[in-house]
Amino acid sequence: MCAVGAQDLAGALPDVATLRRRCRALAMLDAILSPDEAERYYGYNTSWGPGEEIAEMNNGSGDEYHIVFGAAGVFVRGYDHESVMSPAANDEELWPGLIDSLPPAFAAQLDEPAFGWGAQFYATVCVWRETGDDRWRAGDIVYPPGDDPDGAGHLFAVLLDETPASYRAFAEDYYGVPVDPDVVNEIFALTPLTDALVRRLNPALTVEKLTADIEAIGYPA
Secondary structure: OOOOOHHHHHHHOOOHHHHHHHHHHHHHHHHHHOOOHHHOOEEEEEEEEOOEEEEEEEOOOOOEEEEEEEOOEEEEEEEOOOOOOOHHHOOOOOOOOOOOOOOHHHHHHHHOHHHEEOOEEOOOEEEEEEOOOOOOEEOOOOOOOOOOOOOHHHHOHHHHOOOOHHHHHHHHHHHOOOOOHHHHHHHHOOOOOOHHHHHOOOOOOOOHHHHHHHHHHOOOO
16 A cells, blocks of 8 residues: 555554564665665664664655654654655745644654754654554644655555565665565565575675674564
């Protein structure tokens, strides 16, 4: 399913456990395909902050998302730098409704330096789910005209696909190598890595060389 707004994204995101698993899988796949961390799109850090883990996507051109998993729940922030909803296009103001109903439990995320420029929180997409809630939520937003005004559609497209198809298409285009869909399926299932499995994606790598990434991502050994 392709999200076309924060409300659509809220309806399309899987449960928290599945989302965390998928985020870890994307980070592990990128770590295997790109030993150079600076060249990766997807990342995951189990030690983001006290009791917090973070998943991220950064395309290197200004588009990104961050997903913070913590005791309060899960906070999702996306930013499309070309969106007309960007603070950069609105006198440094967030789009009306974007965070107006954000629960106080997530207020500290708005002050995270990594999520903005200077003192300004930057986002075009915000979705959240408090611990104990049974669904994802987003603000009451009136969107400007356009097919993907906040960027949710393209920012989260790969993450929302439970099959290997979207990641495979992305990786083959970005990394310029063939990607075995069966290996993607194995890693989506968080199958413990073996040298044989890793080499089906990157013949130059071994599990030992991925030790730091495996630990940072929290991928099962």
